[in-house]
Amino acid sequence: xxxxxxxxxxxxxxxxxxxxxxxxxxxxxxxxxxxxxxxxxxxxxxxxxxxxxxxxxxxxxxxxxxxxxxxxxxxxxxxxxxxxxxxxxxxxxxxxxxxxxxxxxxxxxxxxxxxxxxxxxxxxxxxxxxxxxxxxxxxxxxxxxxxxxxxxxxxxxxxxxxxxxxxxxxxxxxxxxxxxxxxxxxxxxxxxxxxxxxxxxxxxx
Numbered sequence: 001x002x003x004x005x006x007x008x009x010x011x012x013x014x015x016x017x018x019x020x021x022x023x024x025x026x027x028x029x030x031x032x033x034x035x036x037x038x039x040x041x042x043x044x045x046x047x048x049x050x051x052x053x054x055x056x057x058x059x060x061x062x063x064x065x066x067x068x069x070x071x072x073x074x075x076x077x078x079x080x081x082x083x084x085x086x087x088x089x090x091x092x093x094x095x096x097x098x099x100x101x102x103x104x105x106x107x108x109x110x111x112x113x114x115x116x117x118x119x120x121x122x123x124x125x126x127x128x129x130x131x132x133x134x135x136x137x138x139x140x141x142x143x144x145x146x147x148x149x150x151x152x153x154x155x156x157x158x159x160x161x162x163x164x165x166x167x168x169x170x171x172x173x174x175x176x177x178x179x180x181x182x183x184x185x186x187x188x189x190x191x192x193x194x195x196x197x198x199x200x201x202x203x204x205x
Contacts (some may be wrong), residue, residue, distance in 0.1 A: 030052055048109065062161040062195070064077075071079060079093065091112070094111075095107075113201065120144050121141065139160060143168060154177055154178050
């Protein structure tokens with residue numbers, strides 16, 4: 001019993017400090033989480049608008065759960081891109097996976113029939129500056145614009161200006177380059193299948 005009392009006398013400050021700082025972290029998280037979500041939503045809208053330039057607005061069309069090699073299931077929101085006359089001009093959805101340093105979250109845009117990828121951009125990433133973070137560069141991202149909405153292949157060499165399913169890796173950042181291709185390949189087919197099931201796109205596409 002004396003040992004327990006001695007422990008309490010010697011560690012009370014640590015216990016109180018741990019409780020106090022834990023409370024501060026909880027308060028800070030509650031205060032900042034809404035703002036972080038708002039900023040992320042604003043960035044998502046900005047990226048979607050750039051990837052689908054003909055869209056006048058975006059409408060949440062579906063919330064899907066899909067199988068992923070990175071986790072048991074992941075969730076993704078599907079946005080319908082709408083022109084001023086009301087017609088659908090494309091679709092956009094978020095997808096995520098792991099790169100060289102940490103989790104990569106991207107936005108993928110496709111045409112209205114879900115036959116071609118119109119592009120992708122990075123929503124959040126902690127890849128190495130000057131190396132892995134070059135997945136944000138036009139050199140890499142432009143290769144995805146206009147390619148078939150099908151499985152992509154990463155190659156170490158080739159012509160990055162050729163529009164096909166072969167994506168040329170960034171020199172010195174092969175893992176990050178492969179991560180983006182893998183994220184799209186693991187997400188896009190499931191998204192397309194579920195959109196057909198929900199009759200959001202034609203089953204013949």
